[in-house]
Amino acid sequence: WAGSVGPLTLQISGAGLRIALTALLKAWISVQASVLLLALASPPSIVTALRRMRLPDVIATSAGLTIRYLEILRDEARRMLRARTARSASPVGVGRERIGGTIAWRARTTGSLVGSLFLRAYSRVQRIEEAAASRGATGSLSVGTLPVADPRLTIKVVGVLILVLVLTLAGALLPRL
The missing domain is CATH 1.20.5 (Single alpha-helices involved in coiled-coils or other helix-helix interfaces)
Known part of the structure; x- marks a missing residue:
C-alpha cells in the first residue's frame, strides 16, 4: 500500500507492518509487566530486589525514586481533578458528558491542567528533598530486607x-x- 499525507509519501509493506506490530506488542507486554510488578510489589521491595540482583546502587535508587515520583504525580493529579470537579457548575450526572466547549477549549484546559500538575509536583518534590536533607538523607534509599x-x-x-x-x-x- 502506498499513499501520501501532505508532503510525505508512505509505503507500507507486509514485512514493515510485521516489524511495527512486533515492536508494539513488545512495548505493550513491557508496560503490562511493569504495571503487574508495581501492583504486586511495594517500592522498597522492588529496590531491595534490584540490589539483590547486584544492580548498581545508583540504578536501584533511581528506580525507587522514579516510582515515588510517579506516586506523587498520581496523587497531585487526583487532587487537581477532584478540585476541578468541585468547581464545576453542573451537578453530577446532569449534562456531565457535555461539559466544556470545543475541542480547542478542552485542549487548552487539559494543557493548563497538565502544566499546573507538573509545577505543583515539582514544588512538592523540592519540599520533600529539603525535608530529607534536613533529616540527614545520604542520597541512598534505605530499605529493609525482603x-x-x-x-x-x-x-x-x-x-x-x-x-x-x-x-x-x-x-x-x-x-x-
Whole structure:
C-alpha cells in the first residue's frame, strides 16, 4: 500500500507492518509487566530486589525514586481533578458528558491542567528533598530486607506470567498460520 499525507509519501509493506506490530506488542507486554510488578510489589521491595540482583546502587535508587515520583504525580493529579470537579457548575450526572466547549477549549484546559500538575509536583518534590536533607538523607534509599513471599501470591504471579507468555507466543505464531 502506498499513499501520501501532505508532503510525505508512505509505503507500507507486509514485512514493515510485521516489524511495527512486533515492536508494539513488545512495548505493550513491557508496560503490562511493569504495571503487574508495581501492583504486586511495594517500592522498597522492588529496590531491595534490584540490589539483590547486584544492580548498581545508583540504578536501584533511581528506580525507587522514579516510582515515588510517579506516586506523587498520581496523587497531585487526583487532587487537581477532584478540585476541578468541585468547581464545576453542573451537578453530577446532569449534562456531565457535555461539559466544556470545543475541542480547542478542552485542549487548552487539559494543557493548563497538565502544566499546573507538573509545577505543583515539582514544588512538592523540592519540599520533600529539603525535608530529607534536613533529616540527614545520604542520597541512598534505605530499605529493609525482603519478606518471605506468600506461596499463593507466587503461584498467582507465575500463572499470570505463563498466560502472558502463551498470549505472546500465540500472537507471534498466529500471523504465520
